[in-house]
Amino acid sequence: MTKARHDLNRLLNKPFNINLKLPFNKLSAALCSAALMLSTQTFALPQMEAATNAKTVSVQSADVQSTSSERVTKPVIYQVFTRLFGNTQTANIPWGTKAQNGVGKFSDFTPKALESIKSLGVSHIWYTGIPHHALVGDYSQYGIGTDDPDVVKGRAGSPYAVKDYYNVNPDLADDPAKRLEEFEALIARTHEAGMQVIIDIVPNHVARGYHSLSAPTGVTDFGASDNTQVSYARNNNFYYVVGTPFEVPSLSPDLKPLGGEPHPLVDGKFDEFPAKWTGNGARAAKPDQNDWYETVKINYGVTPDGSLDFPQLPEGYGKKSAAEHYDFWQQVPKESIPSSWIKFNEIAQYWLAKGVDGFRYDMAEMVPVAFWSYLNSHIKHTNPDALLLAEVYTPSRYRDYIHLGKMDYLYDKVGLYDSLKAIIQGKAGTQAIERDRNSVEDIAEHMLHFLENHDEQRIASPEFAGDPLIALPAMVISTTLSQAPTLLYFGQEVGEDGSEDAGFGKPSRTSIFDYVGVPAHQRFMNLGKFDGGQSSKEELSLRAYYAKLLNLSHSLSALSGEYGDLHRANIDQGKGYDADLFAFSRFDDKQKLIIVSNFAKDKAKHLTLELPPALVKRWQLAPGTYPLKEMLSDKKPAAPLTLTTKGGQVTLNLAPLESKVLVVGEK
Structure with missing residues (x-):
């Protein structure tokens, strides 16, 4: 179409x-x-x-x-x-x-x-x-x-x-x-x-x-x-076509009332005098079939x-x-x-x-x-x-x-x-x-x-x-x-x-x-x-x-916190991150999340996700190795998160159409 x-x-x-x-x-x-x-x-x-x-x-x-x-x-x-x-x-x-x-x-x-x-x-x-x-x-x-x-x-x-x-x-x-x-x-x-x-x-x-x-x-x-x-x-409250009666629009067969079924009131007429402007603003006494002809426009003081x-x-x-x-x-x-x-x-x-x-x-x-x-x-x-x-x-x-x-x-x-x-x-x-x-x-x-x-x-x-x-x-x-x-x-x-x-x-x-x-x-x-x-x-x-996903909206405090971009930091790094993937961080002073989704329908992804130094600094976490917990499944992440003064990285495997919401644990 x-x-x-x-x-x-x-x-x-x-x-x-x-x-x-x-x-x-x-x-x-x-x-x-x-x-x-x-x-x-x-x-x-x-x-x-x-x-x-x-x-x-x-x-x-x-x-x-x-x-x-x-x-x-x-x-x-x-x-x-x-x-x-x-x-x-x-x-x-x-x-x-x-x-x-x-x-x-x-x-x-x-x-x-x-x-x-x-x-x-x-x-x-x-x-x-x-x-x-x-x-x-x-x-x-x-x-x-x-x-x-x-x-x-x-x-x-x-x-x-x-x-x-x-x-x-x-x-x-x-x-x-x-x-x-x-x-x-x-x-x-x-x-x-x-x-x-x-x-x-x-x-x-x-x-x-x-x-x-x-x-x-x-x-x-x-x-x-x-x-x-x-x-x-x-x-x-309405706009009027002064002195002119309303006319029902001419409808194509597929728009006939009740699909063409006979009805005592289906006669192509509706008593309205004078005609009012139609809901979408059409001003004709006989609106077009594509207009919102079943409704009338409300006047809010716009001339x-x-x-x-x-x-x-x-x-x-x-x-x-x-x-x-x-x-x-x-x-x-x-x-x-x-x-x-x-x-x-x-x-x-x-x-x-x-x-x-x-x-x-x-x-x-x-x-x-x-x-x-x-x-x-x-x-x-x-x-x-x-x-x-x-x-x-x-x-x-x-x-x-x-x-x-x-x-x-x-x-x-x-x-x-x-x-x-x-x-x-x-x-x-x-x-x-x-x-x-x-x-x-x-x-x-x-x-x-x-x-x-x-x-x-x-x-x-x-x-x-x-x-x-x-x-x-x-x-x-x-x-x-x-x-x-x-x-x-x-x-x-x-x-x-x-x-x-x-x-x-x-x-x-x-x-x-x-x-x-x-x-x-x-x-x-x-x-x-x-x-x-x-x-x-x-x-x-x-x-x-x-x-599971929607209840996380209420249980993960970081989802009401700050946003950290991971997409731009990874898209050109050549470490398995491509245009099928989207990754970012959400965090507050209590919780740090890494979220990544694979939109590919039939292709698994193996990648090393890089965390930029500015984000690690905002997290205020000391260098070291941190365990990750998956929130959308019972799987265990393939590798922990490693943070240094120059940033961080984690190795991830995602099945086709898989998403991960990862909570950073204590080292």
Whole structure:
């Protein structure tokens, strides 16, 4: 498949979550103009300020960097697609109904299930698909309006087309009338299991049929007070195509609602007057099929010509704390804050009050950075420990979202993920890892590392690696390279391959639009026993490896310490170290680690690894011979580590795809 074709398929399969690093000539003209006008509003952080805020600085030499250790442990986030996690049905009929293909429930997260998740070293569960979103189903007996399939993607619906921010997806409840209480009980069970809860907030867009049945007194729906006679007003929640009705896009056969199945509401019509701008910023009353036509764009006080109609942060606020940002916004007259800002703060506070511990923000860069300062500082005022994670794909803007927007973590997708995938596929050498590490070294602890999530291809799919074992060296690097948290997508730990043709969702990514089972995960789940009773030996072995690795995140103090480069010191030495290998050190005053991974699929490596003098000096260890302990296996290292005043060296043997995490013992 050509890259252009792949990019197009990505747009079609998850139209609301575009990868902004794609060349603009791959996108529609409408999307281009919207992305340029509405997504680039920011406040530049001067280079001097960025340097001042750096958390990683060079010491002694270019080979060793010192890292702040504000956190004792590294968060491990387990993303579950809530609708799919507990589903035990295996029919997997394309476009299948709930009755045919099944659906998971909140109640499937039993204490046994949560204990199983916790055993992987997980600190936070990101429950994806919680807020009530548009779906094709009849819940009218519970007072819930029926969604029109003409503006729903898939049968189960996109979790990023939210129709009620004050309630939860009724599909997930045993009793839809008590769906909110059932989710509150899940929050409590998760806390009892020793983990925290993250849910999505989708700030850029809502479902075309947004209407809350559960909003607190005094909270009105998005758009309820809008002046629809103008295309833009600061306190309008939407943008309008004045005087023009919305038209359903013309869809190709493979995108027809419900796969072409007859349905009383599938008539190519949806009542919306005047038409609202579409979620990706498309301004036509009749959006293109490649637009995010099931959603409408939220107005944050960015005018149609791109100017900013809201108070801006004073210069230097990149250096200030979340508490200082909160104080700033308390002094700003409420009437000058766009209505949508206030509404999203009300939403966040509602969920914090119910015990939610943090939020993952969808397409965070499509709304202004100043809004994030406003929202996140209010969240941190309520819960200073709330975990705030943003999906951002533009590296040049990372520091704005961290320093000005007060995000805790950003996706390290356009960087480490892309490079690790290329290395796995044989398209790049390991030098790309050091390049990516250097590019974010001042914000390394804020970059979320992952190899799978709901947007990306499954590792085991033929389109990615075709074998989950091939990615293990990358997983070791991803987990240990910095203080950054690690994300694991459910099923990744047992080699799920995403091969199902679910209907709207196609193979390689587990569908987020359809009712479908997740076979490798289901085998481990074993009808709710969570004992791996149906798993293969290979799947159980893989899961044990993930558990071992991720639990090291919490047990090895050096992983919250400093970084020492070993790659540059060895790549040209001619002692067996080559572009299939990547090595580095992590260390603090209590512990010294040597980490090395072999990405070669069919070639063992015998090498002498050299430690540069600057690193040995930073370790503050006397010359001598030191034993090494392997942490990922029960093997004994072939040789000890020898340190002199001129550096150090150790002889290592690595099997194909093997990684070593070596702890330096006492001599």
